[in-house]
Amino acid sequence: MKILSAAQIRLADQYTIAHEPISSLALMERAATQCTQWLTARLRPHTPVWVFAGTGNNGGDGLAIARQLHGQGYATAVFVLGAAKYSADCAANLTQYEALGLSINYLHHISDFPPIPPNVLVVDALFGSGLNRPCDGLAAALIEHLNASRANIVAIDLPSGLFCEDNSQNIDENIIAAGHTLSLHLPKLALLLPDYQHKIGQMHVLPIGLNEDFIKNQHTDYQFITLADCAAMYRPRQQFGHKGTYGHALVVAGSRGKMGAAVLATRASLRAGAGLVSVLTAECGYTILQTTAPEAMTLLNEGENYLQGKIPELTAYQAIGVGCGIGTETETAMFLGEILGNYQRPMVIDADALNVLATRPDWHGLIPAQSILTPHPKEFSRWAGRWDNDTHKLQLLNDLSKKLQCHIVLKGAYTAIAHPNGQVTFNSTGNAGMATGGSGDTLTGILTALLAQGYTPETASILGVWLHGFAGDCAAAHYGQEALIASDLAEFLGEGFKALGKEKQQNSLL
Numbered sequence: 010m011k012i013l014s015a016a017q018i019r020l021a022d023q024y025t026i027a028h029e030p031i032s033s034l035a036l037m038e039r040a041a042t043q044c045t046q047w048l049t050a051r052l053r054p055h056t057p058v059w060v061f062a063g064t065g066n067n068g069g070d071g072l073a074i075a076r077q078l079h080g081q082g083y084a085t086a087v088f089v090l091g092a093a094k095y096s097a098d099c100a101a102n103l104t105q106y107e108a109l110g111l112s113i114n115y116l117h118h119i120s121d122f123p124p125i126p127p128n129v130l131v132v133d134a135l136f137g138s139g140l141n142r143p144c145d146g147l148a149a150a151l152i153e154h155l156n157a158s159r160a161n162i163v164a165i166d167l168p169s170g171l172f173c174e175d176n177s178q179n180i181d182e183n184i185i186a187a188g189h190t191l192s193l194h195l196p197k198l199a200l201l202l203p204d205y206q207h208k209i210g211q212m213h214v215l216p217i218g219l220n221e222d223f224i225k226n227q228h229t230d231y232q233f234i235t236l237a238d239c240a241a242m243y244r245p246r247q248q249f250g251h252k253g254t255y256g257h258a259l260v261v262a263g264s265r266g267k268m269g270a271a272v273l274a275t276r277a278s279l280r281a282g283a284g285l286v287s288v289l290t291a292e293c294g295y296t297i298l299q300t301t302a303p304e305a306m307t308l309l310n311e312g313e314n315y316l317q318g319k320i321p322e323l324t325a326y327q328a329i330g331v332g333c334g335i336g337t338e339t340e341t342a343m344f345l346g347e348i349l350g351n352y353q354r355p356m357v358i359d360a361d362a363l364n365v366l367a368t369r370p371d372w373h374g375l376i377p378a379q380s381i382l383t384p385h386p387k388e389f390s391r392w393a394g395r396w397d398n399d400t401h402k403l404q405l406l407n408d409l410s411k412k413l414q415c416h417i418v419l420k421g422a423y424t425a426i427a428h429p430n431g432q433v434t435f436n437s438t439g440n441a442g443m444a445t446g447g448s449g450d451t452l453t454g455i456l457t458a459l460l461a462q463g464y465t466p467e468t469a470s471i472l473g474v475w476l477h478g479f480a481g482d483c484a485a486a487h488y489g490q491e492a493l494i495a496s497d498l499a500e501f502l503g504e505g506f507k508a509l510g511k512e513k514q515q516n517s518l519l
């Protein structure tokens with residue numbers, strides 16, 4: 010799914026109106042219907058709904074929602090942030106609302122602001138994608154007034170005051186703090202970035218039927234990865250496939266006290282479909298790995314507590330995943346350097362391997378092009394330094410990806426994957442239950458297995474991140490987010506593959 014800019018969304022709106030039998034007012038009604046349905050599926054029957062509307066089309070959406078809710082028996086009140094001019098569709102919706110004999114409260118001055126009882130649901134329809142400057146004056150005062158209340162706020166399209174893309178110059182207090190944001194048709198870039206998550210709450214994308222052909226032809230550097238996207242990439246097992254068909258993955262992981270990282274990565278590689286999995290770890294891990302992952306082969310290393318010394322022959326492995334729990338001992342760093350110097354295929358580089366490499370820029374040339382690097386934000390900051398805001402961070406992410414010609418997976422909610430061609434893919438799966446030690450090791454195992462199976466590095470990075478998050482969502486549904494532990498993720502990977510298979514089958518012609 011594409012992530013479009015505010016300008017492109019406006020064009021998609023216009024194109025849809027011009028090329029489909031739908032007026033702009035009817036498109037607004039369709040958007041409002043989606044929002045109303047989302048609200049009524051969750052609202053208690055007696056909850057009053059107070060809609061705060063602006064004078065553009067976002068306000069028009071709000072007025073249509075108020076009318077629809079009123080029609081379904083909800084107690085609604087409408088407050089319009091006063092202005093001299095209205096968009097045509099906003100004005101039409103004002104007229105329709107008033108035609109029902111309902112009154113509208115106009116807010117021209119701070120003294121017009123109503124006290125907000127805590128039991129009302131506030132619908133924020135002040136500004137959406139048409140925001141063209143940071144809020145100030147009366148609008149900022151109203152936003153502050155609403156934020157100071159204890160009422161729940163649902164934002165239509167965007168929390169008012171938040172720009173679709175670049176919020177580096179924005180003012181935190183002048184943005185609505187919503188509990189839920191109903192993004193129309195497509196997610197917006199700013200909704201996927203961490204800086205303003207306290208303003209966005211939970212994001213929900215509601216389809217409103219914008220013209221898909223037009224969207225398909227729009228250029229964007231940003232994608233939001235969905236089940237349908239991943240199903241198109243997924244290659245089901247072949248009937249006559251054998252273990253050689255699905256590649257041999259090598260997991261280089263573990264040290265004394267961190268052998269769990271090797272176990273997690275190895276088990277994830279096995280569950281992610283590699284034909285064969287070998288694990289290279291310190292000697293103290295030999296029995297542990299043979300016991301916890303008997304399907305994998307364990308290679309012996311001369312290091313008792315951590316990896317060191319001579320590296321094995323690497324040509325047999327279609328992919329290597331290195332770094333989970335290896336530590337940063339000098340001997341291990343040298344061992345890592347040897348692996349990098351003797352392996353030319355794309356590999357997966359995580360955790361301590363990233364930490365070692367962050368201090369060794371002279372080795373960056375040894376990283377095979379198209380490799381997948383998987384830093385969490387702290388690890389990324391060791392490479393890229395500090396960033397001032399999300400926009401700056403995305404720039405640093407792109408810069409590193411281009412410089413190394415590698416795929417950089419910046420982990421977190423809506424994990425962002427920067428590709429060397431300048432594209433950035435945001436993940437749609439996963440949950441805060443995955444914020445638990447070892448989740449990242451599991452991802453490394455998955456990515457290594459996908460590379461070993463012959464997926465291109467770009468595809469492996471996207472598919473692997475999506476599968477990891479999907480498994481996390483299944484595990485959270487089963488155990489609850491708090492009780493989720495990293496080893497659950499591998500156990501639920503099969504659900505992800507099954508979902509991909511089902512989706513692929515539904516879209517096939519046979």
Ligand SMILES: NC(=O)C1=CN([C@@H]2O[C@H](COP(=O)(O)OP(=O)(O)OC[C@H]3O[C@@H](n4cnc5c(N)ncnc54)[C@H](OP(=O)(O)O)[C@@H]3O)[C@@H](O)[C@H]2O)[C@@H](O)CC1
Pocket residue numbers: 018019021022036037040063064065066067068069070096135136137138139140141142143144145148165166167193217219
């Ligand atoms: N596919 C779609 O796109 C669909 C879009 N739809 C909806 O339309 C929304 C976009 O509508 P929109 O373009 O009318 O812009 P909107 O966000 O209402 O604001 C514009 C108004 O705000 C004003 N203004 C701006 N900044 C300001 C500030 N800081 N402080 C004060 N005023 C400020 C600006 O006035 P001016 O700049 O002239 O002063 C103008 O009057 C979109 O988010 C979605 O909800 C759906 O109905 C159907 C499908």
Ligand SMILES: Nc1ncnc2c1ncn2[C@@H]1O[C@H](COP(=O)(O)OP(=O)(O)O)[C@@H](O)[C@H]1O
Pocket residue numbers: 360384385420421422423424438439440441442443444445446447448449450451452477
């Ligand atoms: N709030 C969240 N929402 C979605 N995914 C998350 C969230 N928190 C963590 N994750 C995922 O969990 C994994 C954590 O990785 P990492 O920090 O490397 O863990 P560890 O080093 O303990 O293995 C990442 O893939 C990340 O995207």
Ligand SMILES: [K+]
Pocket residue numbers: 067133134135136137164165166167168169
């Ligand atoms: K809004």
